[in-house]
Amino acid sequence: MKIKYVVRSILFVTGLMISLSLASWVVFPKNNSVEFGMSDVNANGILGEDDDTIDVLVLGDSLSYSSISPMMMWKEEGFTAYVCGTSAQQLYESMNFLKQAFVNQKPKIVILETNAIYRSFSPIKTIENSFHRLFPVFQYHDRWKSILPVDFGGSVEYTWRDDLKGFKYSNKIDGINAQDYMRKSDQAAEIPELNRQYVKDMAKLCEENDAQMILISTPSSVNWNYKRHNGIRLLAEEYGLNYYDLNLLSEDISIDWSRDTRDKGDHLNYFGARKVSAYLGRFLKNEYALPDHRQDKNYQSWNEAYIRYQQITEQS
């Protein structure tokens, strides 16, 4: 009698999983553009890039896409970078983007913007995330409103590219007086255990894919302080990762908090991002011997994208 119930249960669950898979297949975006219902389109613009063309992958929350402009680094140094940063990104989401990037790309450097490391989340979120990855219908279910004929028969083909390569352009100025936000401290801000584990797992995944993961704190007078710096420094030492805190480089990156921020020191604006990207590009090129593709004909799309990027940023 009991075996009968077990067999029935297995059959029912199998049927349910097949149904969920079929539904997932239908609602999953068939292209990586807004029109096809893709979420986080700018970050997912990497899916439209040619295989094995990205040298540097950037992960993190809004600080990553506000501070780092890949196009600026392309223009100045000639290597390719892509920011897969999303608003309030949690580390399990960073891990998703990392895994997704490794499918078609072989970045040499993976930058994790450290503010995400302090974003705590419930272990339940990781269960939800696994469900979303296993059955995308849970993430994309709302696409029923805009379902297209191609969703029922077409194959997945990513063709959309972001000219800003994940960077968010903003020329808004809303300054603040933030001279001493990096006052020295001996204390270290605590990092949640689950987050530490995720950093460790991401570093391991990078190693397995011949990439080097580095930790970078981009300037933010609201989000960053010396206690957090100490916390990340200790974490980096523990896991053998390189850590660079750009908040401490006021001489090399002279952020003017009265005009380089769009929201009173929370995020940098285009002017601040330009300073950070100029320094970071130079530093990465020298420190990690990144290639220069500017004359490579396989990378001409980047030169074309730069012209469009210039048109967007010229208004500043």
Place this chain on the structure above:
Amino acid sequence: MSSYFSIEYLALFLPAVLILYNLMPQRYRWLLLLFASYLFFWLISGVLILYLLTATLTTYIIALHIGRLQQQRNMLLQQVDRPERKAIRISYQKKQQKFITAGVLILLGMLIVLKYSGFIGINIQSLLNVLHLPLTLQIPSFVLPIGISFYTLQALSYLFDVYREKIQAEWNLGRLALYLAFFLTIIEGPICRYSDLSFQLYEGKKISWNQFLFGMQRIVYGLMKKIVIADRLNLFIKTIFHDYNSYDGGMIALGALLYTCQLYMEFSGTMDVIIGSGEMFALKIEENFRQPFFSKTISEFWQRWHISLGLWFKDYIFYPLSMSKPLKKLTAWARKKVGNHYGPLASGAIALFCVWLANGFWHGSGWNYIFFGLYHFTLILGGSLIEPVTSRIVSFLRINKESAPYQFFQIIRTSVFVVIGELFFRAKGLKAGIHMFITICTNFSWTSLSNSIFSIGMDRQDFIVVIIGILIVFMISVVKERGLSFRALISGQPVMLRWSLYYMFILFIVIFGAYGVGYIPVDPIYANF
């Protein structure tokens, strides 16, 4: 863990407790339920568990004292002659009354201090201001432990039942603690009686496969009501009730109608999850809803909506008051004066007034809740008062009361009254409720309804999904109203058809549920009461 619809509850807590429950020897299962209940409470309210412990210990000690007095009295009664018995009864009755009064004061006192002190303080301050008295009160504010309104009523019902000798006082503290803290009933009820629930909880009955499946089905049904209907309606309702000044009567009336629908779907959906979870543990938790929107009168509505609360008020407020000596005297006097119909209504009205005042207060510390209670009191009493007149009109017009059109008219009329009541219930205070009601009466327009309906959080497709969801609930309600079990009907079908229906229903929830980015699920509405 935020609600019975959270992943924490459905995917972790419930399965874990179920598995452990099955692995436990039958005699220890109640201990697991007790541990799980306290863990559940702790996860939601943390250190506020101390209030629950205080209420439990108070109830336990007072009930034991009352029980002990009853035993002493019974022993004495056996030893003495008939003439002395009355004196002994009266003497022990008085002693018991002291204990029950202390119990009621402590339990209600905790509830009033925690839940109503802010409301009382604000109103006293307003009164002082009106009287131009230069006094400023420090108005306290407390964080409420989850389910305080529910476990307090359960504790009181237990004390009253012991006092009335319907049940014996429980000597096993753990058993009483489990009854008061049981994780399935503590957040939103139903308000169960000790005699109905405690034995089942203690028994630790073996779970049957069919009950387990029925329980799962009931949970999925509840999920549909909550995620597909109530949460999707939230997009529209929160805008209307928040910015009510920006909308005309048509939109506000629609908002009130949809809120009534949302409240029913959210609350009855939660009950489905609770009763379904109970079935998985082989527990029979009493129904709290019985197709309320098929009611023909407001009285009937309250016998079908939040049944356990209505029964509590009936048993512990209405009947004791109606049977009290002063009201009995009043009834006798009134019968002579105004006849057999209106005579009992006088004392009934007093008892009814107390019930509905308590009902309003129980729902929340706001004038709109008190108005909500008194509104229903007026409707019920008014219905009784004009009943002879309406009967005469109906017979004069030769209307068959049993005819479908007349019954349909009664159902619609009752629903309209209910929707008006819920408008005040949901409004941001009594003033807002009155303003919204006046707007409906004075500035109603069909045009704005047709022009703006799809521009306030819900588009045409959202409405279609909600309507489909409501039709499913309606269809199942019709089957239940006819005394049939929808689940039994389905389980009698061939396996292919049955499973296909299950898959379709689950996919309907997964695809059309209002969850994820862009949606804010409605909070458990009754958990705040």
